[in-house]
Structure formats: C-alpha cells, structure tokens
Amino acid sequence: MIATLLIQHEKLEQLPSGGTLSPYGVHQKHGQITSQALQLLSSQRRQFSNTYISVKLDETSGVAVMKLKRPPVNSLNMELLTEFAINLEKLEIDRGCRGVILTSAVPRIFSAGLDITEMCGKNADHYGEFWRAVQEMWLKLYGSSMVTIAAINGSSPAGGCLMALSCDYRIIANNKKYTIGLNETQLGIVAPFWFKDIITEVIGHRAAERSLQLGMLYSPTDALKIGLVDEVVAEDKVQSTASAVMAQWLTLPDHARQITKSMMRKPSLDRLVTHREADITNFVSYITRDSIQKSLQMYMEMLKKKGR
Numbered sequence: 126m127i128a129t130l131l132i133q134h135e136k137l138e139q140l141p142s143g144g145t146l147s148p149y150g151v152h153q154k155h156g157q158i159t160s161q162a163l164q165l166l167s168s169q170r171r172q173f174s175n176t177y178i179s180v181k182l183d184e185t186s187g188v189a190v191m192k193l194k195r196p197p198v199n200s201l202n203m204e205l206l207t208e209f210a211i212n213l214e215k216l217e218i219d220r221g222c223r224g225v226i227l228t229s230a231v232p233r234i235f236s237a238g239l240d241i242t243e244m245c246g247k248n249a250d251h252y253g254e255f256w257r258a259v260q261e262m263w264l265k266l267y268g269s270s271m272v273t274i275a276a277i278n279g280s281s282p283a284g285g286c287l288m289a290l291s292c293d294y295r296i297i298a299n300n301k302k303y304t305i306g307l308n309e310t311q312l313g314i315v316a317p318f319w320f321k322d323i324i325t326e327v328i329g330h331r332a333a334e335r336s337l338q339l340g341m342l343y344s345p346t347d348a349l350k351i352g353l354v355d356e357v358v359a360e361d362k363v364q365s366t367a368s369a370v371m372a373q374w375l376t377l378p379d380h381a382r383q384i385t386k387s388m389m390r391k392p393s394l395d396r397l398v399t400h401r402e403a404d405i406t407n408f409v410s411y412i413t414r415d416s417i418q419k420s421l422q423m424y425m426e427m428l429k430k431k432g433r
C-alpha cells in the first residue's frame with residue numbers, strides 16, 4: 126500500500142506546474158485532473174470511512190472532518206498511518222475540499238502516538254516500512270496545501286502531538302487530565318530531527334530544548350502558555366471552535382495563503398525529503414539496539430500495569 130502511495134506521489138510531482146505548491150502534497154486543485162479522476166472523486170465525496178479513519182466532507186463549506194478511530198487509544202500503527210495518508214491525499218486532490226479538521230472519535234484520547242508494538246520485537250524490514258509510513262503521514266500532513274486544524278479532544282503524547290503540531294492551528298479541550306507534548310525521552314528514546322524541527326518552529330528554541338530533553342507533557346493551560354496550542358476551550362466547544370476558526374482562515378484566497386504556507390514549511394519538508402532514506406536507516410539501526418528494545422518493553426509493561 127505504501128508503494129502505491131509513493132507511486133502516486135511521484136506521478137503527481139510530474140504534473141505540469143499549474144498547481145500551486147510543493148511536491149509534498151497534491152496541489153492541483155484547479156487544473157490538470159482528468160475527467161475520469163473527477164468522476165471517481167465525486168463518487169467518493171461526502172463521506173468515506175476506513176478501518177481506522179472516518180472522513181466527512183461538507184461540500185457547502187469545503188471542510189472535511191477527519192477522525193481517528195482506533196480504540197482504545199488511537200495508537201498509530203502501520204494501517205492507520207497508511208489510511209491517514211491515503212485519505213488526506215484524496216482530500217488534497219478534491220476540488221471541493223479546502224480545509225481539514227483533524228480530531229478523534231475515541232473519548233478522552235486524541236492519539237497515544239506511535240504504536241509502540243510496531244517498534245518492539247519485529248525485524249529490521251518491518252521497522253523500515255513502519256518508519257516510512259510515519260514519514261509519509263508527516264510529509265502529507267505538514268505539506269498539505271489545505272487549511273489544517275487540530276481539534277484536540279483528548280491526550281496527545283509523542284506522535285499524537287506531532288500530528289497536532291503539523292496542523293496550521295491547534296485547539297485543545299480544557300481538561301487538566303489531558304496532556305500534550307513530545308515525551309520520547311521518558312520512554313528512553315530520542316525524537317528524530319524532524320520532530321525536533323517542528324516543535325522548535327512552533328514554540329521556539331529554548332522552550333523546545335527544555336521540552337524535548339525532559340520529555341515534557343503539558344496540561345492544556347500550560348501548553349497554551351508556551352504556544353504549543355493556540356486555544357484552550359471548553360470540552361464541548363472544541364469542534365464548534367475548530368469550525369469557526371476554519372471559516373475565518375478560509376476567507377483568505379487559497380492561492381496567497383497556500384504559497385505563504387509553503388514558503389514557511391518548505392525548508393523542514395525539504396530536509397526530510399533529502400535525508401529520507403538516511404533517516405530510515407538511522408531509525409532502524411537505533412530501534413534495533415538491545416538497550417532501546419529493553420526500554421520500550423519496560424515502558425509497555427509499565428503502561429499495562431497502570432491499566433490493570
């Protein structure tokens with residue numbers, strides 16, 4: 126499935142340059158899509174649901190709500206990541222879609238981050254494939270030309286926080302039981318350079334350095350203080366606030382906003398694209414270390430004990 130995605134990715138890069146942006150997402154909203162593709166898209170409009178992702182597109186507003194639905198904690202396994210990238214791509218090439226609200230269908234959890242079982246007790250080929258899927262999710266989301274808003278209706282550690290950070294705007298529910306942050310060091314592992322880059326872009330170098338070294342998880346109000354989220358709202362107002370903010374962003378002409386977004390994000394995207402294979406090799410050699418496997422196993426045991 127990943128291979129299909131990558132082929133599609135390459136094909137899109139070769140399209141003539143009538144579209145607007147970078148090669149990371151599909152930005153051909155007003156031009157070169159064939160009539161066959163358009164027919165296919167219109168039949169897929171309104172609502173599509175896969176195993177772990179559901180998407181509802183309101184054609185009047187041009188806004189899609191994409192929900193993660195992998196109970197109990199929306200941990201990001203290979204299938205979810207792949208479905209996510211495919212669904213986002215579908216929306217990207219859909220002329221009727223200008224914005225995506227990313228949220229969770231699982232109560233109290235936005236996403237528990239990467240599925241730790243994908244990084245434990247498997248072989249090197251599996252780790253490589255898994256990491257490519259993580260990269261693909263990020264390249265699609267961070268590189269999207271659409272307006273992306275994270276409606277964070279629950280806890281959002283590590284990879285869940287990365288997803289939220291990759292959106293244009295973050296709204297979190299005001300519930301002090303929810304936490305958000307890049308807590309990798311608490312698991313005894315290192316966040317890769319592109320996780321580091323994106324949190325630095327959002328909260329600045331000093332706060333990011335402290336946050337990453339200590340693997341900090343923030344309450345909604347503390348997250349707001351350091352700029353990790355843009356708004357804290359009552360739990361029952363998360364979706365409506367996301368829709369209102371989206372409507373505001375969509376008053377801007379797409380072309381100008383998209384080029385501006387691309388300008389801001391291109392350096393980080395380029396960095397991963399350029400070093401993509403090295404990043405996979407690095408991940409595999411890191412994650413297969415005995416000491417790292419042991420740390421992850423201990424962390425999983427701790428989680429399981431806590432749940433009992």
Ligand SMILES: CC/C=C\C/C=C\C/C=C\CCC/C=C/C(=O)SCCNC(=O)CCNC(=O)[C@H](O)C(C)(C)COP(=O)(O)OP(=O)(O)OC[C@H]1O[C@@H](n2cnc3c(N)ncnc32)[C@H](O)[C@@H]1OP(=O)(O)O
Nearest residue numbers: 200237238239240241282283284315317408411428429432
């Ligand atoms: C030289 C080196 C240089 C560079 C490095 C190179 C490469 C980089 C290398 C590695 C990078 C890896 C980056 C990793 C990113 C990640 O995202 S790792 C995941 C981190 N996630 C977490 O720490 C969250 C852990 N979970 C929780 O804190 C809690 O579960 C929760 C707050 C999300 C929810 O709490 P509760 O509602 O109380 O639920 P439970 O804790 O009881 O959990 C229910 C159930 O789910 C299982 N589970 C939870 N999280 C995960 C997960 N992330 N993956 C898999 N499974 C998870 C949990 O064990 C419970 O299972 P059961 O006990 O019911 O079986």
